[in-house]
Structure formats: structure tokens, C-alpha cells
Amino acid sequence: MAAVKNKTMALKEAVATFVNDGDTVYYGGFQIMVPMAITHELIRQKKRGLKILNASTDAGGLDLLVGAGCVAEMHLAWAMNWYVKAPYAIRRAFQAGRVKRHDLSNFGATSALLAGYLGIPFIPVRGNIGSDMIKHNPRDLKVMEDPFSGEPIPVVRAWRADVAVIHAQRADWLGNVVAWGTRGVTDELGCMAAKRGVIVTAEEIVDPEAVRSDPDRTVVPYFKTLAVVHCPWGAHPSACRGYYGVDIRFCQYQGKYERSEHLLPIFLEQWVYGCEDHEAYIRKYIEKFGKEGLERLRPVLGFKPKMDVDYGYHDPAVWKGVPQYTDENIKA
Amino acid sequence: MFRNYKLHELMVVRCAKEIRDGEVVFAGVGLPLITVSFAMATHAPNMILLTEGGSIRATAPPGLAITVDDPALFCNGDAASGMLSTMAALQRGEVDVAFIGGAQIDRYGNVNSTGVGNWDEADTFTYFAGSGGANDMAASAKRVLAMMPQDPKKFVERVDYVTTPGPGKVNGFQTGKGWIPGGPTMVVSTMGVYKFDDNTREIYLAEYFPGLPVERIRANCSFDLKISPDLKQTPIPSEEELTTLRSIDPTGFYLD
Numbered sequence: 001m002a003a004v005k006n007k008t009m010a011l012k013e014a015v016a017t018f019v020n021d022g023d024t025v026y027y028g029g030f031q032i033m034v035p036m037a038i039t040h041e042l043i044r045q046k047k048r049g050l051k052i053l054n055a056s057t058d059a060g061g062l063d064l065l066v067g068a069g070c071v072a073e074m075h076l077a078w079a080m081n082w083y084v085k086a087p088y089a090i091r092r093a094f095q096a097g098r099v100k101r102h103d104l105s106n107f108g109a110t111s112a113l114l115a116g117y118l119g120i121p122f123i124p125v126r127g128n129i130g131s132d133m134i135k136h137n138p139r140d141l142k143v144m145e146d147p148f149s150g151e152p153i154p155v156v157r158a159w160r161a162d163v164a165v166i167h168a169q170r171a172d173w174l175g176n177v178v179a180w181g182t183r184g185v186t187d188e189l190g191c192m193a194a195k196r197g198v199i200v201t202a203e204e205i206v207d208p209e210a211v212r213s214d215p216d217r218t219v220v221p222y223f224k225t226l227a228v229v230h231c232p233w234g235a236h237p238s239a240c241r242g243y244y245g246v247d248i249r250f251c252q253y254q255g256k257y258e259r260s261e262h263l264l265p266i267f268l269e270q271w272v273y274g275c276e277d278h279e280a281y282i283r284k285y286i287e288k289f290g291k292e293g294l295e296r297l298r299p300v301l302g303f304k305p306k307m308d309v310d311y312g313y314h315d316p317a318v319w320k321g322v323p324q325y326t327d328e329n330i331k332a
Numbered sequence: 333m334f335r336n337y338k339l340h341e342l343m344v345v346r347c348a349k350e351i352r353d354g355e356v357v358f359a360g361v362g363l364p365l366i367t368v369s370f371a372m373a374t375h376a377p378n379m380i381l382l383t384e385g386g387s388i389r390a391t392a393p394p395g396l397a398i399t400v401d402d403p404a405l406f407c408n409g410d411a412a413s414g415m416l417s418t419m420a421a422l423q424r425g426e427v428d429v430a431f432i433g434g435a436q437i438d439r440y441g442n443v444n445s446t447g448v449g450n451w452d453e454a455d456t457f458t459y460f461a462g463s464g465g466a467n468d469m470a471a472s473a474k475r476v477l478a479m480m481p482q483d484p485k486k487f488v489e490r491v492d493y494v495t496t497p498g499p500g501k502v503n504g505f506q507t508g509k510g511w512i513p514g515g516p517t518m519v520v521s522t523m524g525v526y527k528f529d530d531n532t533r534e535i536y537l538a539e540y541f542p543g544l545p546v547e548r549i550r551a552n553c554s555f556d557l558k559i560s561p562d563l564k565q566t567p568i569p570s571e572e573e574l575t576t577l578r579s580i581d582p583t584g585f586y587l588d
Contacts, residue, residue, distance in 0.1 A: 031385065032402070058399065076462065077465070078462045078463065079461060091458060091459045103463060105463045106464050127468045132446070132493050132495070182413070183414045248398075
């Protein structure tokens, strides 16, 4: 169990310290909240042989990671840059035999993460059976006999990453991760199932007292967290709920580079290797597309909770000296 | 024939009519999200929307949801608790209607959203996104609607990769039994509406879109398409329907 200490650090240090070549990595987010700053840093540090676990991932983050040669295996249901309607680099890497794909359904992936979360070896799931996924992905999917009914039933292997990488709205310096508006889709499961722990980039770092005032929102408790990185725009060009929307034009721009094996290295050179860190990436963005490019991503706000809650507790000290309640029936 | 609508607009309007008011509906990314918003805004104001992103809501989102975990889906939503909760509701059998898309469909209703080519010879295989939730939706929803743009490369004799098994027998398993997916129950393309024969489990054309001759629909199908003896024309969408539909996607992100 990790000690209570300040876990904030620079992203460069977090990735260098906690991600090894060949690691199995839970890759956080879904169609939004893609851990893009971490993706870029994994590419900068030339991590190799990563095995990715994920349900579905969008905005081309995984496409860049595969295109840069960091990934050996991907276990997932769906990978895409939705804004160009293709996973171009993944497609090329699969065709060239550089990456192995282990496909299953979204709920198959969620169930695999749930089994990891529960610490059990496998779990039954409806679906997948009868499809070609079950033929091509024996690493994750099997059909067995239901020991109770005798019917054939698909099961998925538990997924437990070595390390989870996610982007969140907020975290405190202890490592408590706060999310609202969906509990991170599958991040809660993927992070808790991770063996070594979690690297989180967050839009804002807050004090633990703030988190403790509303613990329902904590999706990853501090003892699972390895590193907390303050990283505004850390999901760009995907969205961060309540902070910014999807940068559709940039996803399309990036997608045009993903599309060609000759252009992709230019994108990586300019936007990843050529930027010292995520701050430099955002500075480059402003230089090229202007501050108005970021301004355009501001969300429509005003959707604050209207239900004020109080976690108040009852103090049992009030019972001190209070005599037992009784009446005639009990006495008799 | 002059048309004041696009064929995929009619696909959405026609598909939305399969949602009955009050039903629990599971929608994936893309046109299904538009379809449910349209149904909510017209004949099904009391339906409940579930998405893979974990949104559960009884009212239309305040703006266009581009993704299934789009922030719009969680503004004034009824519950927001992740993929596990909504897809578990699906697996428990609580979803009435689900919508899936795909890149190919064959005469027995098998759907491919994984890729084309021979998967075992990787250099021939062109990956799309993958199953996502398509297989899960087809496995567990009571009715499964496939929305597919139609051309001869998409309506094929046999899909290259079975992502979602059709209503027939596939890979040695009888679908629709026990834990085995039942596949799509209806297909709405950009040319017509298809159903499945209860005995042969084969797809047949049940409705054609206005102004599209059956011969043209057959020509956009690379197998010998069966035609219903009770073939009907899909109603032309009304001005009011088109106005409502376009107001859901004012910039034409999905409808252009």
C-alpha cells in the first residue's frame, strides 16, 4: 500500500519512472477523455512493445501510439479517429504484422476489466459467441460449459494491466482522482485492476480537503495512484467534460497525417518529438491556429448540480447517559 | 425524381418509427444518436435513452451529441454511471430496441464492422473500428435495427468478418439461442427496409424508398435479393419531420 505523500510530478518523470517497455497498459478514456498528453509522452520516450487494454478509443490517440511504433498488441473493441472515419496507422501496422489485434465486444472488454477489478480470473459475458472474434481472439475469449445449466457460455479473461494511464478532470496531490458525468466510462475498472497503479493527468490539482468534502466523486482512491500530473488540455484534441469540447478540426487535421505513412512521421516530428512537453504542444497549437482555436472549444456551462447535499453524520455520544427505553410489556 | 430530402435522412426518419413511445433504447455513435433524438422530439417523448458512455436519460440532450460519451448526454441526464451500468442493463435484457451500424451485411443478416479482406492474411485485411457495442446490442436487445448505407460492396453474399452474427446458423452455433446473439431483426438502408424470413432466415426487401425502382435496389445488392410479395413504399418524410430532423444536427455533422 502506497504511503500518504505528495505524488505530483512532471509527466516526463512519471512516464520514465512508471512505464516500462513491454508493459501491459490500460489506456483510459473513450470517445472523449483520451489521455493524449500521456500518449505523446510515451511516443517521445520511445516506449516499445506496449500491450494496450481498452474498450473503445477515439480521436486517433491510439492511432498515433501505434503509428509511432510503441504498441505490440491491442486488446479492444473499437479504435478510430471518428473525424476521419478510420484507424489508418493501426490498419497499416496490422497489415505489416507490426501489431497484433485481439478483438472483442465493448461489453466483453468491460467485463474483462470488471473481472480484473474483482480479482477473479475470468467472467461470463453474453455475446461474442458465434462471431469471428471468438475464432481470432482465443487470448481473451473462450466458450465453456456453464457448470449450472450445461449450456455453452462465452467467458472473457480478466484484464489486469501493469499500469493504467488516464486523463481526469481533477485530482488531489495525494492521488485521489475525481471525475463527474460518467465515472470515467471504464476508467474506474481499468485503474483499480491495474497491478502497479495509475498515472493520471488532470486539468486541475486540488487539495485533499476539497476531495474529502465530496468523496462520491472519487473514482480512483489515492492508494492506487502512482503519479499525479497537472496537465491542462491533457486530452486535446479529444474533449474533457466541463473543460473543453472535441477539437473536430484538429482531429481531422491530425487524421490527414495519420492517413499516410509518409505524412505521419512529419506530424510526430512537429507535434510530438518537436514539443518538449504538453505545454509546448499547446503553445504550438496557439501559434499555428490562434488562441481562437482553443476559445472555440469552450463548453456551454451552467449545468451545475441543483441538489445541495450534506454528508452529515450522527454522533453516538448523544446516547451517553440516556436510559434504556422500556414499557410495561418488556418489564413483564 | 425530385427529392427534398437525402436518402440517409429518410433512413433516419424510417428507423425512428420503429421506436415505440416509452421504450428503452440503446444507441451507438453516429446516425443512431440522431435517430433517437428525432424519435424523442416526435412520437416517442417518453422513451429512455441508454448509451455505451454510461448515459441514461429520459429527455433529449440540450445539443447534438456527437459521441456516446458526449458531455451533452450528461447535462441534465437521469444517471451517469459508466459503461458497466448501461451495458449491464442491456445484458439483463432490459433494452427494447438497439441500433447498430456496419460496413457489410450479408443475405443471412451477419454484420461486419471489423474490416474487409481475409483476417488470416493480415496484408489483405483493411481494419475498420471493430465491434464496439454492436455485438453486445445484437446479443441482448429485444429488437435490433441495423442502419446501413446501401451499395453492392456493403450488401454482400457473405461478409468478410462476422462481427455480429445474423439470425441464422453461423460458425457452428444456432444464433438466438441461450447466450448466442440473435442478430438484426430489421435492416434499414438508404434504399429500403429489410426483414428476415422466419423459416429460411434470409433477408428480403419489405419496403422500397420512394422513387427507387426495385431493379435499382437489386443492382445495389451483390446477391440475389428476395422481394416481399407485400412490398410497400416507405412513406415520404413530411416537411415537419425534415425540419425537426435538421434542427437536431444544425451544422450537418451527421446529415450532410
